[in-house]
Amino acid sequence: MTTSSYDIKDLGLAEEGRKRMEWAEQEMPVLRLIRERFEKERPLAGIRISACLHVTTETGNLMRALAAGGADVVLAASNPLSTQDDVAAALVAYEEIPVYAIKGESNEVYYQHIKAALDHNPQITMDDGADLVSGILKDRKDLIESMIGSTEETTTGVIRLKAMAAEGVLPFPVIAVNDSDTKHMFDNRYGTGQSTLDGVIRATNVLLAGKTFVVAGYGWCSRGIAERAHGLGANVIVTEIDPIKALEAVMDGYRVMPMEQAAPLADFIVTATGNKHVIDSNTFAVVKDGCVIANSGHFNVEINIPALEQMAVTKKQPRRFVDQYVLPDGRQINLLGEGRLINLASAEGHPSAVMDMSFANQALASEYLLKNRDSLGVGVHALPKNLDQEIAALKLRAMGMTIDVLTPEQELYLNSWQEGT
Known part of the structure; x- marks a missing residue:
C-alpha cells in the first residue's frame, strides 16, 4: 500500500x-x-x-x-x-x-x-x-x-x-x-423502499403488521416506502402537497390527508421529500404517544430536530439509533438515526x-x-x-431475460402516418 x-x-x-x-x-x-x-x-x-x-x-x-x-x-x-x-x-x-x-x-x-x-x-x-x-x-x-x-x-x-x-x-x-x-425508477423506488424498512426494523425490532404507517411525500422514494410498508401489513397513510401525486396515492389504495391529521394516528412516520421541516413543531404537538419518526431523504432537515429538542423535557437512548424524547405531557417520540437517512444510519443502504x-x-x-x-x-x-x-x-x-424486437413492418408503422384505421 x-x-x-x-x-x-x-x-x-x-x-x-x-x-x-x-x-x-x-x-x-x-x-x-x-x-x-x-x-x-x-x-x-x-x-x-x-x-x-x-x-x-x-x-x-x-x-x-x-x-x-x-x-x-x-x-x-x-x-x-x-x-x-x-x-x-x-x-x-x-x-x-x-x-x-x-x-x-x-x-x-x-x-x-x-x-x-x-x-x-x-x-x-x-x-x-x-x-x-x-x-x-x-x-x-x-x-x-x-x-x-x-x-x-x-x-x-x-x-x-x-x-x-x-x-x-x-x-x-x-x-x-x-x-x-x-x-430513479429502480434505485429510488425498490432500493429506498426495501432499505428504509430494513433500517426501521433493525433500529426498532417493532412489528409493522397492523400498525399505521405515515409516508411523507409520494415521489419515487416515498412510493417505494409505502409499497414495502403495505407489503409488511401496515396501514399506510400518505401526506402530499402535489394534488396529482396525492390522487395517484389514493388510487394506489392509500389514505391521503394533511400531516397534522395523520400524526395523531401514526405509529410510524417516515419522510422522503427533499424538503425542510416536513415534520415540525405543530406535528410534535399532536403526534401519537410512542410514535417512531424516521427520515429517508438526503438531509436531516426534513425533521425539525432543534424544535423537538426544545419541546422535550428529557431525552434518552433506549436502543442504538433510537433517541427517545419525552414531552411535558408525558408523550414519547422516538427519533431514529438522528434524523439522517435511516436506511444507511442503521442498515446497509x-x-x-x-x-x-x-x-x-x-x-x-x-x-x-x-x-x-x-x-x-x-x-x-x-x-x-x-x-x-x-x-x-x-x-x-x-438476469437471463430476453425481450421482443420490432419487425421491419412494425418499425415502418411506428415511423409513418399514412396508415390509419
Whole structure:
C-alpha cells in the first residue's frame, strides 16, 4: 500500500470490507461489465475525480471501476452516518484510493473531509447531494477553470443544482444521474423502499403488521416506502402537497390527508421529500404517544430536530439509533438515526442489485462528460436515452431475460402516418 493521505476509522477492518465488496459485486453484473471494458480502454486515464458518496460496498465497486478506467480517484462520505468503516479501510488498503470518511463523524469533520476531496483539485466531481459543487462555489472557485463537469446521484442534489442553474451560478455541466430511468425508477423506488424498512426494523425490532404507517411525500422514494410498508401489513397513510401525486396515492389504495391529521394516528412516520421541516413543531404537538419518526431523504432537515429538542423535557437512548424524547405531557417520540437517512444510519443502504444500475449510470456519466466536454453547455443535463436503455438491456441479459424486437413492418408503422384505421 502506497496511499499516505486518508482519514478512516481503522485500517484493520480492510479484510472484512474486501469480502463484503466481493459479495456485493455478485449482484452488480452491469457495473462489472463496464469495469472490464474500462480496464481495456482506459477512457478516464489521468482524470482526477473527487467523489462524495455514501461509502458502502456498492460505492466501493464503483470506485474500483473508475480506477480501472484510469481515473485518479478520491472518496469522501456524503453523510456523517452513512459510512461503512470496513469498506473505507478496504479501499485504502487494497485499492490505494484515498478515503475521507468515518461513520458517526461530527459535522466539523464531515466538512473537513469535503475540503480534503476538493484539495484533490478534481476535474470531475461525483456528488450525492451536491456538497462538492456547493463547496466549489462557496470556497474553491479557483477549481472552476479546470472542471470538466460533475455528476449527481440523488433527487435532493438535482434540486440544489437546478436552483444554482436558475440563479446563473452553476459554472459547468452536470449530469443528473438521478433523472435516468434506470436510476430513479429502480434505485429510488425498490432500493429506498426495501432499505428504509430494513433500517426501521433493525433500529426498532417493532412489528409493522397492523400498525399505521405515515409516508411523507409520494415521489419515487416515498412510493417505494409505502409499497414495502403495505407489503409488511401496515396501514399506510400518505401526506402530499402535489394534488396529482396525492390522487395517484389514493388510487394506489392509500389514505391521503394533511400531516397534522395523520400524526395523531401514526405509529410510524417516515419522510422522503427533499424538503425542510416536513415534520415540525405543530406535528410534535399532536403526534401519537410512542410514535417512531424516521427520515429517508438526503438531509436531516426534513425533521425539525432543534424544535423537538426544545419541546422535550428529557431525552434518552433506549436502543442504538433510537433517541427517545419525552414531552411535558408525558408523550414519547422516538427519533431514529438522528434524523439522517435511516436506511444507511442503521442498515446497509440499498441492495446491490439496484445500485448496479445507479452506479453503471455514474460510471458512464463520467465517460460521457469527458467525451463531450467541448459540446456540453453549462447546466443540468440528463444522460442520453440510448445509454439508459443500454444499462437496462445489460441488466436484463444478466438476469437471463430476453425481450421482443420490432419487425421491419412494425418499425415502418411506428415511423409513418399514412396508415390509419
